[in-house]
Amino acid sequence: MADYDVDVAIIGAGIAGIGIGAELARSRSVLVLEAEEQPGYHATGRSAAVYLKHYGNDTIRWLTARSEAFYLNPPAEVTETPLLSPRGELMITDGSDEDVFIRQVEGSALLREISPREALSLVPILRPEKVRRAAIENASDIDVHALHQGWIKVMRKRGGTLLCNARVSKLTREGNRWLIESPAGVVSAAVVVNAAGAWADKVAAMAGLDPIGLTPCRRSMAVLPAPEGYDVSRWPVFGPARELWYCKAEAGTLYVSPAEEDPMEPHDAYPDDMVLAEGLDRFEQAVTIRVTRIERSWAGLRTFARDRTPVIGFDPAAEGFFWLAGQGGYGIQTSPAASRLASAIILGEKAAGDDERTVRAQLDPARFR
Numbered sequence: 221m222a223d224y225d226v227d228v229a230i231i232g233a234g235i236a237g238i239g240i241g242a243e244l245a246r247s248r249s250v251l252v253l254e255a256e257e258q259p260g261y262h263a264t265g266r267s268a269a270v271y272l273k274h275y276g277n278d279t280i281r282w283l284t285a286r287s288e289a290f291y292l293n294p295p296a297e298v299t300e301t302p303l304l305s306p307r308g309e310l311m312i313t314d315g316s317d318e319d320v321f322i323r324q325v326e327g328s329a330l331l332r333e334i335s336p337r338e339a340l341s342l343v344p345i346l347r348p349e350k351v352r353r354a355a356i357e358n359a360s361d362i363d364v365h366a367l368h369q370g371w372i373k374v375m376r377k378r379g380g381t382l383l384c385n386a387r388v389s390k391l392t393r394e395g396n397r398w399l400i401e402s403p404a405g406v407v408s409a410a411v412v413v414n415a416a417g418a419w420a421d422k423v424a425a426m427a428g429l430d431p432i433g434l435t436p437c438r439r440s441m442a443v444l445p446a447p448e449g450y451d452v453s454r455w456p457v458f459g460p461a462r463e464l465w466y467c468k469a470e471a472g473t474l475y476v477s478p479a480e481e482d483p484m485e486p487h488d489a490y491p492d493d494m495v496l497a498e499g500l501d502r503f504e505q506a507v508t509i510r511v512t513r514i515e516r517s518w519a520g521l522r523t524f525a526r527d528r529t530p531v532i533g534f535d536p537a538a539e540g541f542f543w544l545a546g547q548g549g550y551g552i553q554t555s556p557a558a559s560r561l562a563s564a565i566i567l568g569e570k571a572a573g574d575d576e577r578t579v580r581a582q583l584d585p586a587r588f589r
């Protein structure tokens with residue numbers, strides 16, 4: 221006997237699970253199961269919170285562009301707080317990665333090349349000899365907390381349920397329903413959405429499915445005191461064209477990431493001291509300040525499919541099993557469009573046009589089956 225009977229059960233209360241939960245709750249009964257006490261505890265709560273239009277492959281860019289209107293003008297019922305705060309993204313090259321720099325600038329109309337002198341005036345701690353060429357894009361900071369909490373609020377208002385401390389341990393098919401077992405109770409649902417982030421392949425295995433081949437990759441962040449004598453509040457995010465580190469000024473501190481992408485098993489990620497030290501060394505070589513103290517640090521898992529494109533759609537191998545995973549390093553900025561698209565597929569709505577049809581095919585888990 222099930223404790224809950226719903227149209228759609230969603231596993232994972234990160235930005236992906238909550239986004240689609242809020243969207244589907246308009247017309248379906250939904251319930252989200254989250255393993256942790258705190259929704260957003262894993263990747264969602266650990267991101268750099270940047271919205272960058274030229275980031276990722278074409279499918280990612282499509283989703284990011286389709287999310288922009290929502291970000292610029294979020295529905296008041298979700299949040300009254302502006303979700304985007306403009307800031308630039310400055311890409312530099314010292315010559316060693318000029319090929320990457322050229323490819324990026326030529327591949328994006330959004331990136332505008334500026335003179336090294338302009339770059340140095342934007343971020344005065346850069347070493348002049350490390351800035352042979354530079355380009356800038358209009359990036360923004362995302363208020364991830366406001367979005368995530370806003371979607372939780374809206375989902376509940378629309379009748380949806382969020383169960384925390386509800387780690388799913390078993391998924392079985394009974395007739396045309398899924399039975400989902402967790403310490404918070406047994407849920408019966410017509411559709412199950414796998415939004416379990418780094419654990420998505422493990423969740424699929426519980427349902428007797430082969431893995432898609434998702435790889436969780438660790439990325440860390442060190443928080444440094446801002447250098448004295450500089451107003452860092454207007455600095456763009458900056459880093460080299462080959463992502464060997466990047467730096468973002470935040471509330472009187474500098475966040476510096478070694479930009480690593482180390483594959484690992486899903487777990488509660490934490491930084492590796494050596495990886496942090498090496499990343500900070502690369503940062504130090506490009507700037508005129510010394511790293512004297514790390515105030516704190518953290519790490520999270522960015523989970524990629526083999527083609528670095530998210531996996532969104534029904535699994536052809538199991539009726540009613542829907543994937544919403546593999547968002548990599550773009551899961552926040554793409555979440556409004558990804559939630560809407562995923563919801564439309566579940567509701568059986570037709571693609572809005574040729575480009576959406578193409579994108580649906582690129583996201584379809586069937587490409588791995």
Ligand SMILES: Cc1cc2nc3c(=O)[nH]c(=O)nc-3n(C[C@H](O)[C@H](O)[C@H](O)COP(=O)(O)OP(=O)(O)OC[C@H]3O[C@@H](n4cnc5c(N)ncnc54)[C@H](O)[C@@H]3O)c2cc1C
Nearest residue numbers: 232234235236255263264268270388417520550551552553
């Ligand atoms: C350092 C770093 C910087 C980043 N910077 C950016 C950025 O600037 N911009 C951007 O757009 N993206 C960024 N990202 C990526 C972004 O954070 C992710 O793509 C996004 O958060 C993924 O969301 P999610 O909901 O899929 O995963 P998660 O937030 O990890 O949520 C998955 C949830 O599933 C739950 N779960 C797992 N197994 C079970 C189970 N068996 N039962 C119940 N629940 C379960 C987990 O507890 C977890 O809460 C960054 C990531 C990192 C780590």
